Amino acid sequence: MTSSLNTSRKTGFSAKFETIANKVTRLAGSSYAFLIAFALILLWGITGPFFHFSDTWQLVINTSTTIVTFLMVFIIQQSQNKDSIALQLKLNELIACNEAASNRLIDVEDITQEELDTLKNFYVKLATLAKKENELFSSHSIDEAADIHNQKSQFAKNRVANRNIKPE
Template structure:
């Protein structure tokens, strides 16, 4: 049986490993150390244009690469959260299975669901203000 969650050595596995490494406090301290060394070397290089270009180029390259890494991590995390929410909806008695995979709908369909749930929220708030309870399932 295939193992679930196996990332291998492809882009996903590399992105996950780099993301874990970059999120460590030691990596942050390393980056701070590089900045401190760069600042200290300023007088040695007469605060030249080349000295400034080194840090500007380095930070630009790191930032450019980190954008893709962060996006990959966010996409993976969002997908996992959506799947967990879908499972909670699926497993909850009385929940609307039409809400499964909601993030894949177009704007018009999403707006329709949003209006429906806003109306349910208004009704529940009005009921609560009138002394009622708002914990039932109105469609049941």
């Protein structure tokens, strides 16, 4: 079954690179890839005495690992970018469909570092308010944090006060 979101397919180098990057990323993260890499290093180490631990022998492993590392950086980065976008889209959907969530957080990954710091400071304040309540389910929205906090505090005080009133 194909996704209705796939209205246009990538073609050319970009599509081939994405396909290869996905396969290489999956393979490189497998236990077999680790075993193969370990076996190659072990084989290289065992051959040391045969080559008298020469400069060329050392250059083989240094050059090989440098090339593999250099290429893997780009492959892994491509995979991370794709995963990051997918995750952000999922979070955006959750925010968009939740009435209590602030839509200001949709596409928050595209704002400046200064704006991110401002939002972080806001959530630090919310966490402080929630800690004062000592209640797991206390929550606040971005736009109404102080008001909701005060309403919850007043409600909790009224609830406690009503429990202490004894009927005569």
